[in-house]
Amino acid sequence: MAYRRLTWPGEPYPHPVRVAKSDDPQLCAGYLAKLVEEVLPPEGRVVIAVSRKVARLWEKDFLKPLRDYRPDAVVLKLPDGEERKNLDELQEIYRRLLRHRIDRRGLIVAIGGGVLTDMVGFAAATYMRGIAWISVPTTLTGQVDAGLGGKTGVDFSGGKNMVGAFWQPKEVFLAPVLLGTLPIKEVRSGLAEVVKTGLALNPGILRTLRRTGTRVLENDHELLVKIVSMCAREKMTVVAEDTTDKGRRAVLNLGHTVGHAIEASGGFQRWNHGQSVAMGLMVIVSVAEQRGKMSAEERRQTEELIGTLGLLPKTAPDPVQTGRYLTLDKKMVGNQLWAIIPGPIGQTEICPIGAEELLDERHWAWRQNLRRVR
Numbered sequence: 404m405a406y407r408r409l410t411w412p413g414e415p416y417p418h419p420v421r422v423a424k425s426d427d428p429q430l431c432a433g434y435l436a437k438l439v440e441e442v443l444p445p446e447g448r449v450v451i452a453v454s455r456k457v458a459r460l461w462e463k464d465f466l467k468p469l470r471d472y473r474p475d476a477v478v479l480k481l482p483d484g485e486e487r488k489n490l491d492e493l494q495e496i497y498r499r500l501l502r503h504r505i506d507r508r509g510l511i512v513a514i515g516g517g518v519l520t521d522m523v524g525f526a527a528a529t530y531m532r533g534i535a536w537i538s539v540p541t542t543l544t545g546q547v548d549a550g551l552g553g554k555t556g557v558d559f560s561g562g563k564n565m566v567g568a569f570w571q572p573k574e575v576f577l578a579p580v581l582l583g584t585l586p587i588k589e590v591r592s593g594l595a596e597v598v599k600t601g602l603a604l605n606p607g608i609l610r611t612l613r614r615t616g617t618r619v620l621e622n623d624h625e626l627l628v629k630i631v632s633m634c635a636r637e638k639m640t641v642v643a644e645d646t647t648d649k650g651r652r653a654v655l656n657l658g659h660t661v662g663h664a665i666e667a668s669g670g671f672q673r674w675n676h677g678q679s680v681a682m683g684l685m686v687i688v689s690v691a692e693q694r695g696k697m698s699a700e701e702r703r704q705t706e707e708l709i710g711t712l713g714l715l716p717k718t719a720p721d722p723v724q725t726g727r728y729l730t731l732d733k734k735m736v737g738n739q740l741w742a743i744i745p746g747p748i749g750q751t752e753i754c755p756i757g758a759e760e761l762l763d764e765r766h767w768a769w770r771q772n773l774r775r776v777r
């Protein structure tokens with residue numbers, strides 16, 4: 404089989420997920436063209452909405468072959484970067500769709516990182532009260548997390564994803580071969596979400612990473628196919644249980660309470676999302692061990708893995724400074740908030756926790772080794 408259709412418990416599925424196993428991008432473009440054919444509404448027109456950067460990197464081997472299959476497609480090259488994930492860009496997308504006379508029978512194929520699939524997915528959710536779309540994430544973060552599950556949106560008034568909708572794509576097409584051009588920084592950022600997924604939901608993911616060491620950083624295609632498939636299946640199991648984010652989906656926020664506070668305390672510049680999540684995971688596994696939920700050995704293995712993969716930055720945030728942002732957390736009630744605590748690996752519990760416990764120096768001891776672990 405050229406691509407594997409993933410399965411998970413909980414039919415009916417919010418959307419199907421296919422993983423292209425081939426390391427030939429032109430073949431992958433052919434599979435995608437076939438999927439487009441299958442889901443295109445009668446007399447509908449295809450719009451390929453692609454990140455400019457991805458278009459540049461993948462023009463010859465992926466985009467052109469895709470266009471050759473669909474010469475009728477309208478191609479929209481869009482800027483990406485978090486600072487462009489806003490209502491102005493969204494309006495520009497609407498204008499271009501209108502200019503090309505795309506109507507409700509249209510199908511948008513969104514090809515890019517999480518910023519692009521979030522924004523284009525939201526355009527699909529709202530244009531003419533909603534048209535069909537296919538999500539084709541091209542970053543590791545996108546393939547294991549952002550591109551799956553139908554949460555779409557843009558940033559607004561300083562808040563991330565403040566305006567958005569649940570709008571399920573008709574298909575999610577994962578082609579790990581496209582990860583071949585990702586800068587190492589982006590690979591590491593995605594790996595933080597991979598470690599999160601393993602820690603929260605499936606110890607097998609962490610075992611695979613431990614066994615293969617740094618191979619995942621060297622663009623080992625077979626390994627990426629395996630990791631992307633495992634993580635996508637875990638995410639979809641959770642999404643199937645809680646499509647509209649009323650409870651269970653919160654487990655995907657493991658490491659993110661502290662992570663978000665660290666990211667904000669660095670002005671979203673100093674530490675990127677993946678580094679912030681990795682540090683949030685370091686804190687929370689320490690809390691988990693102290694609360695007797697995780698064994699010392701499991702904690703050590705997790706910390707070692709995060710170190711081996713180089714997910715931590717060279718400079719450390721300060722818990723006191725982080726605390727200021729933690730107390731701004733929307734989920735905070737008094738001085739208590741709810742955090743996902745892992746342990747044993749693959750399981751979690753949502754527990755109330757005081758900010759002072761999360762900020763306790765002992766859970767930040769890993770900072771002393773930042774230079775050494777790299």
Ligand SMILES: NC(=O)c1ccc[n+]([C@@H]2O[C@H](COP(=O)([O-])OP(=O)(O)OC[C@H]3O[C@@H](n4cnc5c(N)ncnc54)[C@H](O)[C@@H]3O)[C@@H](O)[C@H]2O)c1
Binds near residue numbers: 483
């Ligand atoms: N919808 C959800 O459930 C969900 C979940 C997690 C994150 N998100 C969102 O996802 C976004 C982060 O996504 P991201 O980490 O993919 O960032 P991103 O979309 O900014 O992509 C990171 C960088 O990689 C580039 N890029 C993309 N594909 C590439 C490729 N194949 N080769 C080389 N470069 C490539 C992009 O142009 C960009 O410069 C955030 O806006 C976040 O809010 C959404």
Ligand SMILES: [Zn+2]
Binds near residue numbers: 596659676680
């Ligand atoms: Zn995240």
